[in-house]
Amino acid sequence: MNIKSGQVREALLPVGLESFSFHQTPVLVIENFWSAEERAQFRQAMNRANWNQLQDMSYVRQDFPNSGNWAKAEIAQPQGQLLLSRLEMPCIQQYIESFPNITRRHLGFSYYSYGVGDCLLTHDDTDQGRPVGGKPAPRRRLAVVSYFHEEWECDWGGELMIYSATGEPTNGKPDLAITHCIAPNPGSLVMFTVPRFHRVCRVDQTAGDHKRLSIAGWFMTEHA
Ligand SMILES: O=C(O)CCC(=O)C(=O)O
Ligand SMILES: [Fe+2]
DSSP, X not given: OEEEOOOSSOOBOSSOGGGOOTTTOOEEEEETOSOHHHHHHHHHHHHHSOEEEGGGOHHHHHHSTTOTTOEEEEOOHHHHHHHHHHTOOHHHHHHHTTSSSEEEEEEEEEEEEEOTTOOEEEEOSSSOOOOBTTBOOOEEEEEEEEEOOSOOOGGGBOOEEEEEEOSOOXXXXXXXXXXXXXXXXXXXXXXXXXXXXXXXXXXXXXXXXOOXXXXXXXXXXXXX
């Protein structure tokens, strides 16, 4: 397993995951987190899922205009369990538990499929949570995304861009600088702290029928 800090200039992390801290390094990329066999199993589960297209999901469509027509499906329970068991990492727990006065912890993960023309415009993952039962939406603390397609070429686009907000917003728009450009390499796991501006670059025509298959979601906390 290669552990990368995910900088544009890729640097191997000098330390192992045991001493990794999201407080010090808010973006983590682990290449080859999933084996080819595991990826194939996830893809089989994705084939059995009930997919919804972006243009048929009115709530999500409002949040993500001009983002093509990617599809989303609920993650199946065995795959959710497998994902969670692999995410039992001290660095995740330590980060989540560092927030004071937590009343409950939540998780939410879904399958996504991006084809040619699909993208996700710049967002920071804070606005899309919906209130549940009159209570405010849980706060998204740590974003997780992992890629399950068989292959992905640079020319196909679909990179995950991560930004830092520099200076004051102009005309309500944040002033952003790219900190990470992450290729959706098969089997990679990406995690970053929220809020953090990011976007998924549009999948290029050159991808043909290839789909950018991912699981994405969040570790969340609820507060009184
Ligand atoms: O697919 C990705 O690389 C990121 C997805 C994302 O940002 C999201 O679903 O909020
Ligand atoms: Fe996001």
